[in-house]
Amino acid sequence: MELTFLHELIGYAGSLLVAVSLMMKSLVRLRLINLAGAVFFVVYGVLIRAVPVVFLNGLIVCVNLYNLWQMWRQKDYFTLMEVPADSAYLKRFLDFYRREILEFVPTYLFKPKSDQLVVFVLRNMVPVGVLVVKPEGEAARIFLDFVIPGYRDFRAGKFLFEESAEFFGQKGIVRLLSERGNRRHETYLRRMGFQWKEGVYALDVPARVIRDQL
Numbered sequence: 001m002e003l004t005f006l007h008e009l010i011g012y013a014g015s016l017l018v019a020v021s022l023m024m025k026s027l028v029r030l031r032l033i034n035l036a037g038a039v040f041f042v043v044y045g046v047l048i049r050a051v052p053v054v055f056l057n058g059l060i061v062c063v064n065l066y067n068l069w070q071m072w073r074q075k076d077y078f079t080l081m082e083v084p085a086d087s088a089y090l091k092r093f094l095d096f097y098r099r100e101i102l103e104f105v106p107t108y109l110f111k112p113k114s115d116q117l118v119v120f121v122l123r124n125m126v127p128v129g130v131l132v133v134k135p136e137g138e139a140a141r142i143f144l145d146f147v148i149p150g151y152r153d154f155r156a157g158k159f160l161f162e163e164s165a166e167f168f169g170q171k172g173i174v175r176l177l178s179e180r181g182n183r184r185h186e187t188y189l190r191r192m193g194f195q196w197k198e199g200v201y202a203l204d205v206p207a208r209v210i211r212d213q214l
Contacts, residue, residue, distance in 0.1 A: 083118050
């Protein structure tokens with residue numbers, strides 16, 4: 001069958017999507033983009049009547065769908081673990097992810113102080129993120145909010161800022177404050193519910209939690 005420009009365009013689109021998927025650090029994004037690329041290749045194979053192409057990419061579609069289903073149905077266990085600012089593990093964690101941290105927070109100094117609150121987010125008992133804040137009365141200023149590559153599907157952030165808001169209430173913290181960071185970090189903050197107010201991103205601890213502490 002003679003190839004047309006449309007056929008080639010579909011094939012190139014599939015190739016581009018598969019290549020882009022391999023650059024993703026998030027497993028969910030990798031699977032979704034790879035799935036889209038495989039679908040394009042299935043269509044391409046049907047159009048050019050190439051059974052091996054259809055068969056192989058049909059299998060890839062099934063594998064991606066199965067893995068995505070497994071990810072979405074998995075009930076992760078989240079918890080918080082507070083550590084001292086001079087924790088040896090914290091120092092090694094920050095050193096190991098220094099480059100990734102600087103991509104999100106270029107001004108971070110990597111020197112947690114004793115007056116700062118340091119909390120690890122554990123996902124299935126694996127440390128996947130860290131939060132460093134400095135309490136300022138009833139507010140707390142965020143110096144670092146970082147999730148490691150491969151776990152940036154917003155679940156850790158959602159647990160930290162929504163489902164575990166009681167943790168902050170117990171510390172007397174009713175508002176979290178954060179600087180802009182880069183564009184990706186701003187998108188993350190807005191998705192977590194932060195709002196830009198008076199030159200800073202702010203998130204109020206839910207009133208339900210505050211009342212529970214009174």
